[in-house]
Amino acid sequence: MSTLTQTSTEHAAAAKNVALRRNRWASSRTYISAAIIVIWCLLPFYWMVVTAFRDVGYTFDPTPFFTHVTLDNFATAFSSEMGNHLDRALLNSLFISGVTTVVALLFGIFAAYALARLNFRGKFLVLGLILGASMFPGVAIVTPLFQLFTNINWVGTYQAMIIPNISFVLPLTVYTLTSFFREMPWELEEAARIDGCTAGQAFRKVIMPLAAPAVFTTAILAFIAAWNEYLIASILSNDATQTVTVAIASFAGSQPHQEPYTAVMAAGTVVTIPLVVLVLIFQRKIVSGLTAGAVK
Amino acid sequence: MSAQAGPDAKHGSANSARGGNKGIKEVGADRKEKTQGRSATLLIVPTMVVLAVVILYPVINAIIMSLEHDQGLDPVTGTFVAGGFAGLSNYAHWLFQQCTDPSGATVSCPPGTLGAQFWGATGVTFFFTVVTVFFETILGFWMALIMARAFRGRSVLRAAVLVPWAIPTAVTAKLWFFIFAFDGIVNTVLNTSILWTGSEGPARAAIIIADVWKTTPFMALLILAGLQMIPADIYEAAKVDGASTWQRFKLITLPLVKPALMVAILFRVLDALRMYDLPAIMTGGANGTTTLSILVVNQIRIGFNSAAALSTITFLIIFIVAFIFVRFLGANAVESASGGAKGKIK
Known part of the structure; x- marks a missing residue:
C-alpha cells in the first residue's frame, strides 16, 4: 500500500483523498448514530436516577443534572409506616426468582444436554414444543390457576407464583442452554476419556468447567425473566408475598393523594441498578445467550 | 472485531x-x-x-x-362458530357480545360491560402489536446495522442497548408514566400541556413509545446476530463487482438476514399480543388501551368461567398468528434454533 502511494500519480492521490474523506464522513456518521442510540437508551434511565435523588418539592424540575440531592425518597420507598414494604418485596422477589431459576436449571440442564448432544427421534417436536411453551401467553394459565389456588388456599403463597413462573422460565432455560451446549467442544470429553479419565472425572474436570459459564449465563437470563414478571404476581400474591414489580406498581408516597413520583423512581432505581450492573458485567455472555435460541 | x-x-x-x-x-x-x-x-x-x-x-x-358456565341457559345454536358442542355460551358471550339479562333472556351486552369490550380489546391488542413491532423492526434493524460496524467504543453501545432490556417492564411503565406526567419532562421540553394518559391518542402513543424503548434492543440484538452470520467475503466480492451500498443492502443483507429477522419479528409479535404490564400500569386500560390480557384479568375478578373462555380465545388468537407466521411467512424458529438456518446460510 505504502509503495503504491509513493509512486502514485497526482490523480491517484486525489482519488485517495476523496476516499479518505468519504471514510472519515462514514465513520463520523457511525459515531453520531451510535451516540443517538446510546442517548435514547440511557436517557430515560438516567432521568429515573436523577429524579430518585431529587427532593420531593422539585419533582418536576427539568434541570438535566443532579440538583436538590437527597436520600429521602429511598427512605420513603422503604418506609413501612407509609405502607411501602420494598425491603420485604425485594426479599420476596429474590426468593421467588431464585427458586424458579434453580428449579428450571435442575430440569433444563438435562433436557438441554439431550437436545444438544444426542440423536433421537422427535427431537424437532420437542424443540418446537419447548419454543412454543416459551411463547405461551401468561393470561391463558392464570385463570384456571387462580381458581385452583383459591380452592386449595394457595393464593398469596410463594409456590402460587413459582409454579406459573416455571411455565415460561423453564422453556427459556432449555433453549438457551441447548444452543450453548451445542457450541461446546465436546470432543474434549472423549479426549479426556482416552487419556484415562473415568466418565465421572471427565465430567467433573472437563465438562463442568466448560459448561459453567453457559449455565451461569442462562441462570442470569432466567433470573431476570422471573424477576421482571408482573401479571402473575399481581393476581396471585397478597400483601405479604408481593414481588417488587407489584410493589412498585402500587406505591404510596409521603403526601397522600399525590402520585409519589420521586419515591417510585427511587424504588425503581433500587430494583434496576443490580440488574443493570449484572448485565453490564456479563454483557457479552448475555447477548449471546439472549440471541442463542433464536438465531444460532 | x-x-x-x-x-x-x-x-x-x-x-x-x-x-x-x-x-x-x-x-x-x-x-x-x-x-x-x-x-x-x-x-x-x-x-x-x-x-x-x-x-x-x-x-x-x-x-x-x-x-x-351458564349450563341452564339455552344457547342460541346455529350462530356458533366451530364445533357445536354444548356450553359455548361463554364464547358467544365474548365473540357475539351476548349477555344474559335478569329475566334469563339473551340480549346483546350493554355498552360499558366487559362483554361489550371484546372486539375493542382485540382491535387495541392488534393495533399495539402492529405499530410497536413495525417501529421496533425499523429501529432495531438500524441499531443492528450500527452495532455490526467495527468502531472504537462499540462495546459501550452494546452495553447501553442492554439497559432498557434489563429494566423490569413494571418499572419501565412507572418511569414513562412519570416522563409523560402532566408536569413531566415531555410536556416541559415540547412546551405542550397534553394529558398523556388522559385520552385515547396520547395514551396509546405513550404506551407505544415506552414499549418501543423497552423492546427494540432485544430486536436489535437478534437482528445483529443474524447480520453476523453473513460471511464478510460476500460483501467484498460484491464490492469488487461494483455493487453500491444500497445494492449490497438490498441484495445481500436483506435476503440473508431474513430468517433471523422473521424469527425476531415472530418473537416480538407473540410477545406484543400478550401485552399487559405497560397499559395496566400506565393507564389501567382506560382510554382505549384495554388489551386482551387486561380484559382477561378484569374478568377474573368477576367470573372464572367467562374469564376461562376469554383466555382460551386469547390463546387461540396468539396460536393462529404464530401458525400463520410459521406456515406462510417462513419464520422457522425451530429450525433456526436447531442450527438449520446456519447451515442454509453457509
Missing part, C-alpha cells in the same frame, strides 16, 4: 465436532441411536412432565371451565 471472530471460531469447532460425531456414529449407528434415544427420553421426560403440569394442565382446565 474480536467479538465477531469469537463466535465464528466457535462455530468452526462445533461444526468439526459434529462432523466427528457423525464419523463415529456410522460405525455402530443403529446401536448408538437406540441407546441415545433411551437416555434422551430419560433426560427430557422430566422437563416435559413439568411443562405439562404447569401449562397443559391449566390450559385443559381452562377449556373445561370455559364450557361449564
Whole structure:
C-alpha cells in the first residue's frame, strides 16, 4: 500500500483523498448514530436516577443534572409506616426468582444436554414444543390457576407464583442452554476419556468447567425473566408475598393523594441498578445467550 | 472485531465436532441411536412432565371451565362458530357480545360491560402489536446495522442497548408514566400541556413509545446476530463487482438476514399480543388501551368461567398468528434454533 502511494500519480492521490474523506464522513456518521442510540437508551434511565435523588418539592424540575440531592425518597420507598414494604418485596422477589431459576436449571440442564448432544427421534417436536411453551401467553394459565389456588388456599403463597413462573422460565432455560451446549467442544470429553479419565472425572474436570459459564449465563437470563414478571404476581400474591414489580406498581408516597413520583423512581432505581450492573458485567455472555435460541 | 471472530471460531469447532460425531456414529449407528434415544427420553421426560403440569394442565382446565358456565341457559345454536358442542355460551358471550339479562333472556351486552369490550380489546391488542413491532423492526434493524460496524467504543453501545432490556417492564411503565406526567419532562421540553394518559391518542402513543424503548434492543440484538452470520467475503466480492451500498443492502443483507429477522419479528409479535404490564400500569386500560390480557384479568375478578373462555380465545388468537407466521411467512424458529438456518446460510 505504502509503495503504491509513493509512486502514485497526482490523480491517484486525489482519488485517495476523496476516499479518505468519504471514510472519515462514514465513520463520523457511525459515531453520531451510535451516540443517538446510546442517548435514547440511557436517557430515560438516567432521568429515573436523577429524579430518585431529587427532593420531593422539585419533582418536576427539568434541570438535566443532579440538583436538590437527597436520600429521602429511598427512605420513603422503604418506609413501612407509609405502607411501602420494598425491603420485604425485594426479599420476596429474590426468593421467588431464585427458586424458579434453580428449579428450571435442575430440569433444563438435562433436557438441554439431550437436545444438544444426542440423536433421537422427535427431537424437532420437542424443540418446537419447548419454543412454543416459551411463547405461551401468561393470561391463558392464570385463570384456571387462580381458581385452583383459591380452592386449595394457595393464593398469596410463594409456590402460587413459582409454579406459573416455571411455565415460561423453564422453556427459556432449555433453549438457551441447548444452543450453548451445542457450541461446546465436546470432543474434549472423549479426549479426556482416552487419556484415562473415568466418565465421572471427565465430567467433573472437563465438562463442568466448560459448561459453567453457559449455565451461569442462562441462570442470569432466567433470573431476570422471573424477576421482571408482573401479571402473575399481581393476581396471585397478597400483601405479604408481593414481588417488587407489584410493589412498585402500587406505591404510596409521603403526601397522600399525590402520585409519589420521586419515591417510585427511587424504588425503581433500587430494583434496576443490580440488574443493570449484572448485565453490564456479563454483557457479552448475555447477548449471546439472549440471541442463542433464536438465531444460532 | 474480536467479538465477531469469537463466535465464528466457535462455530468452526462445533461444526468439526459434529462432523466427528457423525464419523463415529456410522460405525455402530443403529446401536448408538437406540441407546441415545433411551437416555434422551430419560433426560427430557422430566422437563416435559413439568411443562405439562404447569401449562397443559391449566390450559385443559381452562377449556373445561370455559364450557361449564351458564349450563341452564339455552344457547342460541346455529350462530356458533366451530364445533357445536354444548356450553359455548361463554364464547358467544365474548365473540357475539351476548349477555344474559335478569329475566334469563339473551340480549346483546350493554355498552360499558366487559362483554361489550371484546372486539375493542382485540382491535387495541392488534393495533399495539402492529405499530410497536413495525417501529421496533425499523429501529432495531438500524441499531443492528450500527452495532455490526467495527468502531472504537462499540462495546459501550452494546452495553447501553442492554439497559432498557434489563429494566423490569413494571418499572419501565412507572418511569414513562412519570416522563409523560402532566408536569413531566415531555410536556416541559415540547412546551405542550397534553394529558398523556388522559385520552385515547396520547395514551396509546405513550404506551407505544415506552414499549418501543423497552423492546427494540432485544430486536436489535437478534437482528445483529443474524447480520453476523453473513460471511464478510460476500460483501467484498460484491464490492469488487461494483455493487453500491444500497445494492449490497438490498441484495445481500436483506435476503440473508431474513430468517433471523422473521424469527425476531415472530418473537416480538407473540410477545406484543400478550401485552399487559405497560397499559395496566400506565393507564389501567382506560382510554382505549384495554388489551386482551387486561380484559382477561378484569374478568377474573368477576367470573372464572367467562374469564376461562376469554383466555382460551386469547390463546387461540396468539396460536393462529404464530401458525400463520410459521406456515406462510417462513419464520422457522425451530429450525433456526436447531442450527438449520446456519447451515442454509453457509
